Every structure is written in structure tokens, then in C-alpha cells.
Amino acid sequence: MAANVSTTNEKTDKTETSQMHSEEKNKPRNGADILIQALHDQNVDIVFGYPGGAVLHVYDALYRNPIRHILTRHEQGAIHAAEGYARVLNKTGVVIATSGPGATNLVTGIADAMIDSIPLVVFTGQVATHVIGSDAFQEADIMGITTPITKHNYQVQDVNDIPRIVKEAFHIANSGRKGPVLIDFPKNISASIFDEALAEANREEELYLPGYQPNIKPNFLQIQKAIQAIGGSKQPLILAGAGVLFADARHELTEFAEKYKLPVINTLLGLGSIHGQHELNFGMAGMHGAAVANDAIQKADLLINIGARFDDRLTGDTKLFAPKATIIHIDIDPAEIGKNIPTDIPIVADAKEALKALLKNDFDGPDTSEWLSYLNEKQQDTPYWYVEDENEILPQQIIEMVHSITNGDAVVTTDVGQHQMWAAQYYKLNHDHQWVTSGGLGTMGFGFPAAIGAQFAKPDKKVITFCGDAGFQMTLQELALLNEYNLPVKVVIVNNGALGMVRQWQELFYDGRYSQSLMPVQPDFVKLAEAYGVKGYRINTMEEAQSILEEALNSDEPVVIDARVKQLENVYPMVPAGKSLDDIVGVKKF
Amino acid sequence: MKRVITVTVLNQSGVLNRVTGLLMKRQFNIESITVGHTEQINISKMTFVVHVADETKLEQLIKQLSKQIDVLKVNDITEKSIVLRELALIKVVSPANLRNEMNSIVDPFRPQIVDTSKNFVTYQVVGQPDKIDAFIELIRPYGIKELTRTGVTASVRETQPVETPQLSILK
Ligand SMILES: Cc1ncc(C[n+]2csc(CCOP(=O)(O)OP(=O)(O)O)c2C)c(N)n1
Numbered sequence: 001m002a003a004n005v006s007t008t009n010e011k012t013d014k015t016e017t018s019q020m021h022s023e024e025k026n027k028p029r030n031g032a033d034i035l036i037q038a039l040h041d042q043n044v045d046i047v048f049g050y051p052g053g054a055v056l057h058v059y060d061a062l063y064r065n066p067i068r069h070i071l072t073r074h075e076q077g078a079i080h081a082a083e084g085y086a087r088v089l090n091k092t093g094v095v096i097a098t099s100g101p102g103a104t105n106l107v108t109g110i111a112d113a114m115i116d117s118i119p120l121v122v123f124t125g126q127v128a129t130h131v132i133g134s135d136a137f138q139e140a141d142i143m144g145i146t147t148p149i150t151k152h153n154y155q156v157q158d159v160n161d162i163p164r165i166v167k168e169a170f171h172i173a174n175s176g177r178k179g180p181v182l183i184d185f186p187k188n189i190s191a192s193i194f195d196e197a198l199a200e201a202n203r204e205e206e207l208y209l210p211g212y213q214p215n216i217k218p219n220f221l222q223i224q225k226a227i228q229a230i231g232g233s234k235q236p237l238i239l240a241g242a243g244v245l246f247a248d249a250r251h252e253l254t255e256f257a258e259k260y261k262l263p264v265i266n267t268l269l270g271l272g273s274i275h276g277q278h279e280l281n282f283g284m285a286g287m288h289g290a291a292v293a294n295d296a297i298q299k300a301d302l303l304i305n306i307g308a309r310f311d312d313r314l315t316g317d318t319k320l321f322a323p324k325a326t327i328i329h330i331d332i333d334p335a336e337i338g339k340n341i342p343t344d345i346p347i348v349a350d351a352k353e354a355l356k357a358l359l360k361n362d363f364d365g366p367d368t369s370e371w372l373s374y375l376n377e378k379q380q381d382t383p384y385w386y387v388e389d390e391n392e393i394l395p396q397q398i399i400e401m402v403h404s405i406t407n408g409d410a411v412v413t414t415d416v417g418q419h420q421m422w423a424a425q426y427y428k429l430n431h432d433h434q435w436v437t438s439g440g441l442g443t444m445g446f447g448f449p450a451a452i453g454a455q456f457a458k459p460d461k462k463v464i465t466f467c468g469d470a471g472f473q474m475t476l477q478e479l480a481l482l483n484e485y486n487l488p489v490k491v492v493i494v495n496n497g498a499l500g501m502v503r504q505w506q507e508l509f510y511d512g513r514y515s516q517s518l519m520p521v522q523p524d525f526v527k528l529a530e531a532y533g534v535k536g537y538r539i540n541t542m543e544e545a546q547s548i549l550e551e552a553l554n555s556d557e558p559v560v561i562d563a564r565v566k567q568l569e570n571v572y573p574m575v576p577a578g579k580s581l582d583d584i585v586g587v588k589k590f
Numbered sequence: 591m592k593r594v595i596t597v598t599v600l601n602q603s604g605v606l607n608r609v610t611g612l613l614m615k616r617q618f619n620i621e622s623i624t625v626g627h628t629e630q631i632n633i634s635k636m637t638f639v640v641h642v643a644d645e646t647k648l649e650q651l652i653k654q655l656s657k658q659i660d661v662l663k664v665n666d667i668t669e670k671s672i673v674l675r676e677l678a679l680i681k682v683v684s685p686a687n688l689r690n691e692m693n694s695i696v697d698p699f700r701p702q703i704v705d706t707s708k709n710f711v712t713y714q715v716v717g718q719p720d721k722i723d724a725f726i727e728l729i730r731p732y733g734i735k736e737l738t739r740t741g742v743t744a745s746v747r748e749t750q751p752v753e754t755p756q757l758s759i760l761k
Contacts, residue, residue: 152660211659338646
């Protein structure tokens with residue numbers, strides 16, 4: 001086990017506080033106690049984690065002063081669960097892992113949270129300060145490793161800094177452009193005795209972060225410029241991204257769009273920022289977005305980007321993106337403005353504040369009736385499509401059925417690949433904070449643990465995860481949690497026996513050379529589920545599909561559904577990587 | 591284009607790593623970097639000389655740096671009237687019969703001799719980077735044994751001309 005740690009500390013003048021459990025009144029509090037208390041102070045109601053040598057003191061403190069702790073079966077499961085939790089509640093997710101391998105197992109999740117702006121506070125154990133840098137047992141330089149993939153990170157050097165650091169971390173994670181903050185916690189610090197008197201003296205201290213003052217309110221003049229541009233436009237278009245969701249601005253977005261009859265399209269991560277079937281919603285844009293949404297971008301004379309970052313999966317070739325449009329870009333992160341697409345009217349602000357400012361002004365909006373009827377016609381003519389197959393179930397049909405059985409109300413998480421794109425296309429969301437997907441990093445193995453976190457966050461909601469047969473196998477060990485914690489998560493494996501998205505690219509761009517993308521040998525997912533005490537179902541035919549999905553999705557129990565679908569189905573439409581949105585292929589006219 | 595950027599930071603552990611790591615991650619090409627304390631406790635200043643492709647890249651650089659929690663201020667001082675200084679230590683082969691010749695050749699640069707031995711002399715030169723470049727070229731034929739440069743640090747002049755032309759050395 002980890003190196004023995006001295007628990008002696010110079011500071012002896014500690015005071016007792018009323019927060020202590022009565023039987024331990026006389027025991028001075030150590031760093032671990034302070035950490036757990038700091039989590040209580042932040043109203044943390046659940047943490048996802050996995051213990052180990054460097055965090056034994058922390059887990060001991062947790063035992064004394066409990067916060068609900070979910071023991072996942074892999075640290076990656078813990079962090080994706082925390083991401084799922086954070087997404088659906090718009091609240092900071094909390095993760096604990098030990099030093100070394102525990103910490104490095106979190107890295108994928110931290111990078112995922114960074115690129116998708118998910119608020120997390122991640123605690124990693126660390127070897128004792130006096131052996132840091134000596135390649136001690138289970139030492140990893142997690143500060144160095146995570147610096148480029150965290151919004152901020154700390155290594156605690158003094159036990160008395162813990163309250164301040166935790167407070168700062170939660171503030172940083174869940175304000176401005178949200179993101180993961182890591183706190184590296186050396187073992188001897190967790191054992192050091194806390195100076196209660198000093199803490200009492202510093203208790204009322206305000207947060208002091210002179211280098212961090214996110215701009216929340218929009219600039220008045222910029223709003224006036226935006227209003228002028230909107231008023232003078234003929235073919236305006238709102239592109240709503242995840243920023244709208246993080247700002248909880250769905251209501252304002254919808255009101256604004258309705259007030260001026262402005263069409264809205266979404267990014268993959270912005271889905272749910274307006275009702276999926278709202279008459280002004282023209283769907284998702286980008287690589288596998290709706291033909292109408294991409295066409296709208298190319299024809300718009302004004303593009304109002306609210307809380308999206310013009311990612312390359314959305315824009316295609318940036319030089320040919322929205323060629324006719326004046327660009328308004330509302331973003332809380334000034335560094336996003338002008339990064340990928342030159343912006344005419346930048347507005348650095350929280351999406352909700354910006355929309356409120358726009359709504360406060362009554363101005364003469366543009367007449368969009370012609371533009372809307374063009375878009376409506378285009379939408380009618382070029383919907384998402386598939387060609388039914390007599391013998392096989394199409395993956396799209398599974399998503400459609402799940403959508404109709406759950407009335408579009410379920411919390412949906414996805415893994416990464418073809419099924420993710422079909423879920424985005426066919427599961428029309430009724431609400432915000434109902435859609436959890438790994439957009440920026442495209443992390444296979446994300447969907448299932450994210451669903452677990454989402455179910456903890458919303459115990460009364462139906463939570464469904466669409467997974468590919470490959471991605472599910474990356475984190476399926478978390479099946480153990482469904483039974484243990486009585487989580488009625490519905491796992492829908494869209495099983496095409498392939499790394500579908502890779503296979504599709506090989507079909508389209510590598511002359512069908514399926515190099516390492518077919519997976520002929522698979523576990524029996526039904527038996528696998530049963531081994532974990534979870535009911536498993538297999539779907540082979542359309543008839544089975546309807547009846548089994550109805551039974552399984554309406555049950556109160558966790559279920560795993562192995563839906564066998566056509567292997568060679570492709571996701572369309574598609575804008576090939578690096579091409580212009582105009583070069584979209586796989587659009588069918590109806 | 592070459593830019594001189596100063597970054598004022600809170601002196602926290604890891605901040606240097608975060609700032610330089612960021613430049614690397616976003617593929618900015620650092621020519622030199624200097625760091626040191628400032629007149630305020632707990633606040634350090636870094637001076638970077640970087641190559642950026644264009645205005646958009648420059649704007650990104652400044653915004654990405656500003657975004658870091660421990661970064662207090664980012665200034666592009668390239669077009670200000672500034673004092674730019676770098677220090678170099680250059681150890682050169684200098685046999686007794688050539689030493690006088692060498693000293694007189696380099697004299698206009700006003701170097702200091704900071705170390706001597708039988709066959710070597712070490713000059714310390716302070717000035718703008720181009721002055722140091724010139725010094726090095728001048729002395730190179732004699733045989734440079736060792737060369738170290740500190741990188742550029744800079745200070746913005748109190749009095750700024752109304753319109754400052756871009757410094758020629760930075761073009
Ligand atoms: C961790 C990780 N490794 C590799 C990839 C590359 N990748 C993207 S989609 C995909 C195939 C996914 O297959 P599956 O989970 O069966 O889903 P499908 O595409 O068939 O729906 C792969 C390998 C990735 N996104 N993430």
C-alpha cells in the first residue's frame with residue numbers, strides 16, 4: 001500500500017466546533033474532514049468515486065460525515081456518471097478517485113467535460129507532499145496531465161487552504177463557461193490537523209479571483225447593433241447551442257423566436273434548447289444534420305449564434321460556411337468569438353441575459369413569412385429518410401419506436417457513433433436537460449455511465465441510453481450499479497455487430513475495406529445482463545421490437561435490450577469532413 | 591508576425607506550466623520567454639516573444655491567455671514605445687595573441703568581460719535582441735564555445751508618442 005504517512009502537525013491550537021459529531025467532539029478535524037465538510041457546505045448531495053490508498057483518509061471522513069457516495073466499477077464510469085448528473089441538473093458533478101491509476105482513469109472524462117463545458121469538481125488523491133516527484137508508489141503527475149484539459153486545477157499544499165480552494169473550485173466550475181476543475185489532494189494534507197481558529201477568522205472571506213470575472217451582462221451597444229441587424233434582415237436564422245441550456249434560457253429563446261418569427265436550428269449539444277417539434281425548429285445542423293438546417297445556414301443573411309462554438313462538425317469548411325450571412329455571436333466565452341468564424345457583431349454574455357436584453361427592446365422585426373415558407377417546404381421535401389427492409393430492423397426504426405413509446409419525454413443519453421446521430425435525428429426532445437451526449441470529444445463508453453448519473457439526478461424520470469454494441473462494451477461493468485442502487489435505466493443496444501460509424505467511413509471513403517470495424521464475436525448481452533441481475537431482452541424482428549420495447553420501456557426495473565439491426569445501414573445526410581455544407585450527400589427529395 | 595506579449599499572473603504553482611502549455615496546445619510558436627517577480631508580492635510577469643500567423647491568431651492568443659484563472663492581464667506591447675532588453679553570455683575561444691583584437695572589435699557593443707581563463711573569455715552583452723545577434727555574428731569566427739541568452743524582457747516607456755510606428759526589429 002501507499003507510503004506510511006506521518007500525521008503529526010505543528011499546529012496544536014485547535015478549537016472544537018459544533019459541526020462535529022458528538023461522540024467525536026474531542027477529536028481534532030483533519031484535512032479529509034474539512035474536505036467533506038466543504039462538500040456539505042456546497043450542498044453536494046452525491047459523489048461518484050472509487051477509493052484507494054491516497055484517499056483512505058477522505059473515505060474515512062466520508063464514513064463519519066456521510067454524503068451519498070456511488071461506488072462505480074471503474075473511475076471512468078464515475079466521471080461519466082458525474083457528467084450525466086451535471087448535464088440533466090445543470091449542477092456541478094463531483095468525483096473522487098485515488099492517486100496514480102485512479103486519477104489517470106479519469107482523464108478521458110475530464111477531457112470530455114472540458115470540451116463540452118460540463119461543470120465538475122474532481123478530487124484526486126496524491127502521494128504525500130514530501131515524496132511528490134520521487135516516483136512514489138501510485139504517483140502520477142495529474143496536475144501536469146490535466147492542465148490542458150481542466151478549466152483550472154489545484155494541488156492543496158496547506159490543510160488550511162482547503163475551504164477556500166473548494167469554494168473557488170465550485171465557483172469556477174459552474175460559472176462563466178463551465179468546465180471541470182481538479183483538486184489534487186496529497187495524502188499527508190488529508191491527515192493534517194486543521195487550524196480551526198484560523199478558519200474561523202477567515203470564514204467570511206469573499207472569493208478572491210482577480211483573474212476570473214466572466215462577463216454575464218451583454219453590452220448595451222452590441223445589443224442595439226444586433227437589433228438593427230435583425231430588423232434589417234430578410235432571412236435570419238438562430239443557431240442555438242448548449243450555451244442556451246447551460247444558461248437555462250430555453251424559455252427566453254422560445255419567446256424570442258416566437259416574438260419575431262425567427263427560425264431556429266440546433267447544434268448536436270444544443271438539442272432541447274427549443275421543443276423538438278416546435279414549428280420554428282428546423283432541426284439539427286452539421287455533418288449529420290437535417291438538409292433543411294444546413295441549407296438554412298447557407299441561405300441565411302443573418303446568423304444569430306447563441307451559445308454554440310462553431311465546431312468543425314457543425315461548420316464543415318469554414319471558408320464556405322454561411323456565405324451570405326452577417327454573423328451575430330453570443331457567447332459567454334470571449335475566446336470562442338472569432339475563433340473559427342469571423343464575427344460581425346460579438347456579444348460576450350450569458351445566453352439568458354442576452355436574450356432577456358433582446359426581449360426587453362420592442363423593435364420592428366423582419367418579415368420572415370416568405371423565408372419560413374421556404375424552409376417549411378424544404379423541410380417537407382427533404383426529411384430524414386430510410387428505406388425499410390423486409391428482413392431486418394433498421395436502427396432508425398428502433399429510435400422512432402422508443403420515441404413514440406416514451407412520447408419524447410425520456411431523458412436520453414447516447415454513446416458515440418451511428419446510433420448517436422440517429423438518436424439526435426429521430427428522438428425529438430420535448431424538454432431541455434433531457435439530452436446527454438458526448439459531442440466535442442466523441443467519447444465511446446460515455447453513454448451508459450452518463451445514464452446512471454442522469455438516473456441518480458432524476459430518480460422519477462425514465463432514463464434511456466442508446467449505445468452501440470461496441471461502445472457499450474467499453475463501460476458495461478457499470479451494469480453492477482443498476483441492481484445495487486435499484487436504478488431503472490433502460491439500456492438500448494443498437495446492435496449492428498460493427499463499429500458502425502467507422503465501418504460507414506470505410507465504406508464511403510476507403511472503398512469498403514472494413515479494416516477492424518466488424519465485430520462478429522460478441523457476448524450474449526441478454527445473459528450478460530442476467531449475470532448482473534438485470535433483465536435482458538433480445539429483439540430480432542419488427543414484431544418483437546414493438547412488443548418488447550413496450551414491455552421493457554414501461555417496466556420499473558432496469559433492462560438491457562439487445563436490438564439486432566441491419567449492419568450496413570448508413571447515417572444520412574452527411575457532409576463529408578472538411579467539405580462545405582453545400583456538399584451534403586444522402587439527401588432524398590420527397 | 592512577431593509580437594511581444596506580457597502576461598501578468600498570480601504567482602501560483604503551475605501557472606507557468608498552464609500558460610506555456612496553452613501556447614503549445616494551440617500551436618503558437620514561442621521565440622523566447624522570461625519570467626520574474628514584479629513590484630507586487632505574489633504577482634509575476636512573463637514576457638513572450640511569439641510568432642503568430644495573423645490578426646485572428648493573435649486575438650485568439652490574447653483571449654486564450656486572458657481566460658486562464660491565474661492570469662490577471664495580457665498586453666500586446668509590440669506597437670507601444672518600449673524598452674526591450676536581453677542578456678547573453680558568450681564564451682569564446684580567445685588565445686592571448688588574439689585577445690586584444692577581439693576586445694577592440696566588440697567594443698562598440700560595450701560588452702562586459704565576466705570571466706577569463708587562459709584560452710577563453712566570456713562576454714556579457716545586454717541589449718535588444720538584434721544587437722545581440724549582431725554581436726554573436728561578429729564574434730563567431732573566433733569560435734564560440736558556449737552561448738546562453740535570457741530571452742527578452744520589456745518595459746513600456748512612460749511617455750508614448752501619439753502614433754507609434756511598429757518597431758522595425760519586430761517586423
Ligand atoms: C474511445 C473511442 N475510441 C474510438 C472512437 C472512434 N469511433 C467513433 S464511432 C466508433 C464506432 C462505434 O461503434 P458502436 O459503438 O457499435 O456504435 P455504432 O457506430 O455502430 O452505432 C468508433 C470506433 C471513439 N469515438 N471513442
